[in-house]
Amino acid sequence: MRTWIVGVAGTLAAGLLLAGPALADGPDAIFKKSTVWRALTPNDKLAVYGIDDPEVEGVACHYTVPEKGGVKGTLGFAEERSEISLACRQVGPIKFKAKLDQGDVVFSERRSFVFKKMQIVRGCDAKRNVLVYLVYSDRVIEGSPQNSTSTVPIMPWGQESEVQRCGDFIKG
16 A cells, blocks of 8 residues: 555656646756765755746746755655745847736746745836846745845847837836
């Protein structure tokens, strides 16, 4: 019976990890570095990932998250830590694909089996024409104050001298 429960739980964990909103345009794994060595199971690691903003062409973000190893981490049962760092940059001419809301979710993924998730959200500082990105983790019952912010000033790119104003693309 116990083997059956562990097997079902592992299958559910794998399904939840694969069924997140990031499946279609998931993050690109850049590299991982071990932080805690474990003899018989995978090590704890810091993992660096890259994503493109799905609604703002020309912006890429990189974030670093701790990933638990061990049996619980491998099966997806470990609650991951909330410390996440974020850096976003302009990587080409900025083009808005649609009107946006302040605080729109750019990317989200689960950080525990059920209750915790990490989110990267975007806003616009219209006065300075700067995109502002915030990463944080939240829980159903109690969120975490751990967060990181990165800004992307909208600048001319290459031969283009005209830049879009983020304030023109914010709803409301």
